[in-house]
Amino acid sequence: MPTCNRCGGEFEAGDLVRxxxxxxxxxxxxxxxxxxxxxxxxxx
Ligand SMILES: [Zn+2]
Incomplete structure (x- = not known):
């Protein structure tokens, strides 16, 4: 699961902006x- 280095949020792959x-x-x-x-x- 990807984690943002800036805000520390964890996201489902489908939630990411592509x-x-x-x-x-x-x-x-x-x-x-x-x-x-x-x-x-x-x-x-
Ligand atoms: Zn972020």
Whole structure:
């Protein structure tokens, strides 16, 4: 379960804010908007 480094919140994967751009997935905290990770689509 992902944990935000800024606000310390724990979130279900489905609660995270996601953006998809040029084949990359950017994941952000739904509470504070902190960037939590970037995932290459091919690595899933
Ligand atoms: Zn946060």
């Amino acid at each position: 953006h998809e751009r040029q084949g990359m997935h950017y994941v952000h905290c739904p509470d504070c908007g902190c960037h939590l990770g970037t995932y290459n689509e091919h690595a899933r």
